[in-house]
Amino acid sequence: EAVIVAKDVHKWYASNKFHVLRGVSLTVNKGEVVVVMGPSGSGKSTFIRTFNALEDYQKGTITIDGIELSHDLKNIDAIRREVGMVFQQFNLFPHLSVLQNVTLAPIWVRRKKKAEAEAIAMQLLEKVGILEQAKKFPGQLSGGQQQRVAIARALAMQPKIMLFDEPTSALDPEMVREVLDTMRSLAKEGMTMVCVTHEVGFAREVADRVVLMADGLLVEEATPKEFFNNP
Ligand code: ADP
Ligand code: ADP
Numbered sequence: 587e588a589v590i591v592a593k594d595v596h597k598w599y600a601s602n603k604f605h606v607l608r609g610v611s612l613t614v615n616k617g618e619v620v621v622v623m624g625p626s627g628s629g630k631s632t633f634i635r636t637f638n639a640l641e642d643y644q645k646g647t648i649t650i651d652g653i654e655l656s657h658d659l660k661n662i663d664a665i666r667r668e669v670g671m672v673f674q675q676f677n678l679f680p681h682l683s684v685l686q687n688v689t690l691a692p693i694w695v696r697r698k699k700k701a702e703a704e705a706i707a708m709q710l711l712e713k714v715g716i717l718e719q720a721k722k723f724p725g726q727l728s729g730g731q732q733q734r735v736a737i738a739r740a741l742a743m744q745p746k747i748m749l750f751d752e753p754t755s756a757l758d759p760e761m762v763r764e765v766l767d768t769m770r771s772l773a774k775e776g777m778t779m780v781c782v783t784h785e786v787g788f789a790r791e792v793a794d795r796v797v798l799m800a801d802g803l804l805v806e807e808a809t810p811k812e813f814f815n816n817p
Pocket of ligand 1 (some may be wrong): 624
């Protein structure tokens with residue numbers, strides 16, 4: 587069952603005539619983990635950000651769990667309910683506690699009761715190993731812990747798909763593993779994931795498929811085994 591179907595997606599910037607996506611197609615099936623690799627500036631981030639309408643595009647079609655993304659943003663709420671996202675910078679609200687960061691959207695967007703939202707948040711914080719820090723503020727946490735809070739926050743909206751945009755790039759090396767372990771267990775639970783990352787170990791062990799982007803094109807698509815044995 588295909589949950590992400592991107593067909594011939596093009597995006598360019600009129601200002602400098604820069605063609606950042608030059609006809610990219612990708613299908614991701616339910617439960618699949620796809621790792622997107624490629625040089626800086628090749629369009630990886632732009633491409634995955636089109637999946638939840640953080641980036642518009644000029645040509646092509648994108649369907650998320652059967653809902654077509656329209657340029658008039660008609661389906662944007664429905665799409666964003668399906669797609670959780672974790673960024674390189676954790677983007678937590680610094681003046682809210684960890685728990686409040688995780689319950690904010692469920693309460694204000696999903697209209698969940700506070701008690702229910704907190705119960706779910708506590709489960710998620712336990713799952714990502716941050717339960718003890720629930721009352722702390724983001725600034726009191728390590729980068730790795732903050733990123734795990736960001737993952738819990740995205741999961742609190744019960745998305746069907748999780749997008750990761752270089753989630754470990756801003757972290758000190760000793761914190762990378764705890765974030766990758768969290769992503770690994772999500773993958774094991776059957777979450778559909780698209781991850782832009784340079785973490786080869788993660789790609790080797792966890793990805794069902796690795797796709798390589800270069801200059802706004804998807805130039806290779808292979809299993810990790812094929813991909814990494816292929817010089
Ligand atoms: P990657 O994730 O592979 O590093 P990106 O998707 O971030 O690549 O690539 C974005 C490319 O598009 C960069 O080369 C950037 O300079 C260019 N770009 C981003 N925003 C704009 C803009 N508003 N106008 C022109 N070029 C842009
Ligand atoms: P990242 O690679 O971290 O995703 P980018 O460097 O692509 O970020 O873009 C950061 C911001 O700068 C975006 O808002 C993008 O639109 C803008 N930007 C990037 N490159 C250009 C450019 N060449 N001209 C105008 N705006 C740009």
